[in-house]
Amino acid sequence: MKQKHRTVSRELAKCPTGIKGLDEITSGGLPLGRPTLVTGGAGCGKTVMGMEFLVRGILDYNEPAAFIAFEEGTKELVENFKSLGFDLENMVAQNKLILDHIEINRAEIIETGEFDLEGLFIRLGGIVDSIGAKRVVLDTLETLFSGFGNEFIVRAELQRLFAWLKQKGLTAIITAERGKEGSLTRHGIEEYVSDCVIVLDNRMQEQISTRRLRVLKYRGSSHGSNEYPFLIDEDGxxxxxVTSLGLNYSISTERVPTGIAGLDAMFEGKGYFKGSSVLVSGTAGTGKSSMASSFVNGLCHKGTKCLFVAMEESYDQIIRNMRSIGMDLNKCVEKGSLQFYTARPTVFGLEMHLAMMHKLIIKYKPEVVIVDPISSFLTGGMGQDIKSMLTRLIDFCKSRLITTLFTDLTSAANISLERTQEGISSLIDTWILLRDVELNGERNRLINVLKSRGMSHSNQVREFRITSSGIELSDVYIGQGIVLTGSARVQQEARDRVESLTREQEIKSKQRELEGNRKSTQAQITALEAQLAALSDQEKVLQSQETARREAENLAKERLTSSRISKDVQLVSPNKRKRTGAKK
Amino acid sequence: MSKKATLPSPVAKKKKVSKNERVSTDPEIFDLRLYVAGQTPKSLRAFANLKKLCEEHLHGRYRIEVIDLIKNPKLAREDAILAIPTVVRKLPLPLRKIIGDLSDTDRVLVGLQLRSATEIKGAK
Structure with missing residues (x-):
């Protein structure tokens, strides 16, 4: 364990502090075996930083440590750090930690000539050697200046002290009060501790204080040069x-249902991408919170863990309100799948909020985080800070494949709806815009997807209604080249229905009429055909009668002729009879 | 008290220090400790100065105990010794600390409360 960080590489050997984030900024920790100066005004957290450096060293790296306090008594220290969860007494009992209070009472000291601080060295040496300390904190060394009048001697001795610390190979933190007029320390001891200087700062902005940390100098190593916000809470x-998170997180193609069937349909029927950032923006009363709750409700009942960060409503209020639209979020809370974090944005600074969210996310490992609404942060900080905070939150969530959904209240005065006051639109993967449309004395809610990275999505504007059983999406009236919503849509639809009904009936009667016509024509055809048949019958009868008559006539003629011949035969000579017989 | 007195005795002997005399007229005994770290010129000078001064002003009613912190580092904590050399007046109370090589005799006398600060000013 101990060898872990003693790198053999050409880079400066570093001693990891174990303090969240600090090792990232200093790319590995403080310079190993060298003193580091931590400077800042009163109440900046110098002592806490020093003590945490030691405690983390003991707990995480098994390095014994010594804390030399020049200001606070050891009892006070033990008491004070109990609230941070550090059990100093136990560590002392285990011979891992030595707390020593060196008191300098100027009133009982009289200087009479030359002296040195060998006593201090011997004392320190004794402490360090007794437990083999690797890490040392001297808090606050500058008290020596007030304890001894002879500044030249103190300076010379300090220089010797730092050389001694280096020679002993101790990684030390030396704290110092910030001086006036921008000087780093009151007595200029930074000139002796030149390897690494960390500046702490506690600034008030709009009545909210934010602690910040900056690595002013780090000889022989690259380091983040920005000011980084930090906070002290019960975990140290x-x-x-910000920069500790790069844009190199892996992404997922998995989808998360939106909790609203109609909205899912607008995203290829599947919903958002897992691990993407979703923004629901709209003016007051457009249903942003309901939209967010629907999302949570759909997932939590299936057992997906969600974290709901509510900045404007209390827990009870949200539960009550959402129950009215058919969502029982309380059940999810009881089941443990939903975690609420409610706080007024002005309770503490943005950084504290962010850190609280970080901590909750690490603790509960949710798959979905809701922040409702992000616009309320505007009251708690400056615009740029919000952007940076949300960037970090989104990055943090994305790196853990957590889907984030933010709601954003767009003020009515804001002319362009397609713009966020926080300036975070570019960070958002899926942006849903909610709108109110006033028409015919009523307001109706419209929803459309402004953008959704990496998937095809509906370009339609839909109307959505908040009903007692949740949010329902319906198509808007888009016939006849106009868009209608709400009762206007209903009316228009009714009108359309009536029209179509009438048309249908007209067509039916026309059809009936035609059918009748067709039938009567058919009847006529039948009658005519019958007539035709009768006529042809008559014709046949006529013909047969005529044939019969002609036959009869012929027969009669024949008879007549033959009788005449026989008369001739009787009258003519036998010669004539022969001729006639020849003709036959 | 007796235990503490015995501890540094070898040092004391070597440096021929421990004087323990009583003067019947003044029962107040000055119990002084001189903290040093090895035999540095500063420490030797301080011891010489202290002894001379005590002989002059506290003849027969003082006790000097020399403690070498290099030999007994733990004792540095006991009297909260940072500066070397330091003289601690254990008795009479209140506790006083005089640091430095004791070359400024006037200030040492003030420190030991053998002379008030105003007296010095007046003398000067």
């Missing part, structure tokens, strides 16, 4: 470096 110090 967390430094929150």
């Amino acid at each position: 110090i967390s430094v929150l470096p």
